[in-house]
Amino acid sequence: MAFSVACQPNNLFFCFIGVLIGTLVGVLPGLGPVATISLLLPSTFQLTPVAALIMLAGIFYGAMYGGSTTSILVNIPGEAASVVTCLDGYQMARKGRAGPALGISAFGSFIAGTLSVIAIMLIAPPLANMALKFGPPEYFTLMFLGLTVVTYLASGSMVKALMMACVGIFLGTIGTDIISGLERFTYKSYTLMDGLGLVPVIMGLFGISEVLLNIDEQAAQRDIYETKISNLFPNRRDWRISIFPILRGSLIGFFLGILPGGGAVIASFGAYAFEKRISDHPEKFGSGAIEGVASPEAANNAASQGAFIPLLTLGIPANVVMAILLGALLIHGIKPGPLLMKQNPDVFWGVIGSMYIGNVMLLILNLPLIGVWVKILKIPYPILFPLILLFCLIGSYSLNNNVVEVMIMIFFGIVGFLMKKFGYEGAPLILAFVLSPLMENALRQSLIMSHGSFSIFFTRPIAVTFFVVALFLLVSPLIPGLKKRPKGGDIV
């Protein structure tokens, strides 16, 4: 079924558009997959849910491919998951081996993507069956755990990340209360009665704020390493060195991608650290070791696809991009979760099948078109930023043809800019914002079930497991010896 849905001409076309746009935004520093998916979200409303999700998913994993190009050639990661590729990729380029670096990154991503799709096909159905046993208490504690992991892995202060999660939960409560019908924080605004729109908030926090930040810091100035890119196909020695790091990276990436709050960034760093630790020549890492490119590139691609498992089987987004995709599915009238496979098998299997096809497309796109991507890299930021702003404005307006939503987006753009300046991360806020209505519903249903007793969260085995893990993560920074927590950067 997966391939029969994914191979329909319409779905193939939007898969191609998705991976093409994804590679493009991966290549262009300053416009990540989060901003792009939110920019293009309104334009998918006229598509079928399958085509829309295929395209948006293509943007996400396409960006993972494209991000490596800038890391290797410019030493600037196109998106956060390619940061670690800079370490050895750029050094390889400086030694005249840009071609093999780009080649192994594309092949590594392809192999990882393929293995991940197979793993999703094997793991998702039993997981969805298990999730059918979940009730409101299990869902509430799982979402609580997801939020806790995101704050735990935040790159900055955990307290600030928790604060942002609280703000996100509050923002999610704005609008009409679905149980009582009462208006909350709407101040008689018709726009706010339906709640704050996901698209204006995300576009503001990630799109507008990024432009403001780039202009303020002139971060987009870049020098492209001028070298003739040849021999994109790695030689036999390169393959011998890289194949096991690719397989290990795929495995690490996939499982870190599944974890709520995990993601491509943590996966790429984790895979790189692991390779360095087990290598016979760890001193070579950082000076152009090809396995230092192969492993993290495989890991970030595997993670980006593994993240679909909790979304499609449990209805829980593992990271911000998945949170946006959750929003997209809900807008299209589809509720992701354990019943998705039964109620909308075309959506579930269509997306899974399209990932494999998308990986083939990306391999074809990346290798022959590297020259084109390099030319695109040379577009000056002063030309690019007005167009990014224009996309944001059109995107937020076209949602409901409402200028108030444009103003909301600009407001969140300013908020996002200040948040970045003062070290507050957007990821926990967005994840909490998306989960807030679901969490509130699950919490209220749980308390109704238990006649007001919170013991319901501690007497059911699955719920108490999630709760204990979340609690452990929350208090672990206070425990001596466990103070050092892994830093995940932007959990995207």
Next chain:
Amino acid sequence: MKKYNQISSLIWLFFAVYICIESLRLPLGSWRDPGAGFLPLGSGLCLGILSIVAYLQARFRKEDNVRESWYSKERWKSLPIILAVLFGYSLFLDTLGFLVSTFILLLMLFRFVGPQKWVVAVGGSALASIVSYVVFELWLRTQLPRGILGF
């Protein structure tokens, strides 16, 4: 940074107080049946407590007292221009219509923030406005505002 952390945590504390006050106007319900104000109040209280923790952390953290500005002193003027242009766009979009307001928006951004030469700014703005109109209005069928001029 220490000072900025203190200020920002105080701003969040005020915001938390606002959330709590406004939440108390809503029915809180009971444990058995939580009301509409239950979760907002909970998030406000948690935000307030965390803001105090963040303030105290910043207050007692040993940091060098180097005073660094949080904005670029050379480039800060671009930011108010961008924001003014964006707010202006949202105010006049319905009146002027998509094509005219987008042309003006891009012209301002290209010319005064870019900054590009007039020829590039005018040409680029016209081209980008028309292309975006064709893509979004004619191809994707997005209903863009026509304004008093009818396009």
